[in-house]
Amino acid sequence: MSNVLIVAEHLDGRLNGSTAKCVSAAQALSPDTIDIVVLAADPASVAAEAAKLAGVRKVLTVANEANAHPLAQVLGPQVVKLAEGYSHVFGPSTTFGKDLMPVVAALLGTAQVSDVMTVESSHEFTRPIYAGNAIITVKAPADRPVVATVRTASWREAARDGDAVVEEISVEADLPAHTRFVELAAGSSDRPDLQSAKRVVSGGRGVGSEENFRIIFDFADKLGAAVGASRAAVDAGYVPNELQVGQTGKIIAPELYIAIGISGAIQHLTGIKDAGTIVAINKDPDSAIFEIADIGLVGDLFKVLPELEAAL
Incomplete structure (x- = not known):
């Protein structure tokens, strides 16, 4: 029995297309449920987008001012609390996912499966090695949650014809005080996002x-x-x-x-x-x-x- 929790990537109140690709990867497991969690200061608009993704049962929203910026050390302990009862925790293999998911895996005491290209079974996946010149099949431990990042280039975005339930929840987790957001330095552009552009x-x-x-x-x-x-x-x-x-x-x-x-x-x-x-x-x-x-x-x-x- 597989139950998948996907950590949504978002910025400025918009859901990143990488989350829809994580849903497609989760669907390849033929799971019993696929849920998405949105951690933000105000998750409403992102949750509304996530609820439209096909195959998603529920969108969990965690509203907390500490989640205003995607800091792995802050989001990680909350994701771990939410992961109870789930067999798989997925995130995108983007800068966001590469930062967050290793923290989640470490706190859950398991190894991360990186850059999932295909799903062979509930605990077997393929991923690239040697700069993509070879593909290896890896097997995750069956007695622990599977924490994985999804190679977004290998999956199409899930359809947006769903109607998932949006549920507000609170998470009691000890958040670190040693990590804080200072500023985001990023170039602004009216052009499409490089990682999701057609x-x-x-x-x-x-x-x-x-x-x-x-x-x-x-x-x-x-x-x-x-x-x-x-x-x-x-x-x-x-x-x-x-x-x-x-x-x-x-x-x-x-x-x-x-x-x-x-x-x-x-x-x-x-x-x-x-x-x-x-x-x-x-x-x-x-x-x-x-x-x-x-x-x-x-x-x-x-x-x-x-x-x-x-x-x-």
């Missing part, structure tokens, strides 16, 4: 400079796409590191991925291997990116992109 345009070292990267932003705006970058472009200072795609950046699975001036290092390919259609534009015909691209165009990006923009 279309992504990325630039690499071949773009040449921070000033030249404007051509990538302009092209992405034409497509209504998010903007990404290779590690080489980030290390060169063309764009901030929150745009990095790859093994040490964000793992994404858009329907369309356009790689511009990106050579195709294995670390970058790891981050886009689950993309639907990959388009590569590079003037070097021997670039590794062409080996995995569905559509490849050999040419100077500074000549090709204006022509594509005009066509769009």
Whole structure:
């Protein structure tokens, strides 16, 4: 018998799409119940979104000013209290989940299963190793709750035609005083979120400079796409590191991925291997990116992109 508790990821009163992907992973278990917990200062709007996810029985809301910011050391003890009676506790393999779920696993005295790609049984899962070049099957202990992060690039979002019950609850947990929120430093953008966008345009070292990267932003705006970058472009200072795609950046699975001036290092390919259609534009015909691209165009990006923009 499987009962799954999913920890919702949210920001500014909006549910992150990664939570819907966790629901899809939970459904693969064929569980008896799937519940979602929303921890926030005011969880009402997030809970309303979560209640629409198909297959969810109940949305638990924990309203506490201490939950105004997602601090793992504060959320962890509360999740552990809520986990009583559940066989599985899932979170997304995003920055949020990678921060929180190891704390939950440690407090529950179990090992975390990371980056779940497929569900083989209630306690067996597959996950990538060696930068995604190999897939391993792991088995979690049957006598303890399964704490896992879900590889969001491997799962589609659950449908939003559900009607789950929303239940307000209180949690009595000892919250630490040694960890406190200071500030959130984040870039603001009207473009889609990189990890959940359906279309992504990325630039690499071949773009040449921070000033030249404007051509990538302009092209992405034409497509209504998010903007990404290779590690080489980030290390060169063309764009901030929150745009990095790859093994040490964000793992994404858009329907369309356009790689511009990106050579195709294995670390970058790891981050886009689950993309639907990959388009590569590079003037070097021997670039590794062409080996995995569905559509490849050999040419100077500074000549090709204006022509594509005009066509769009």
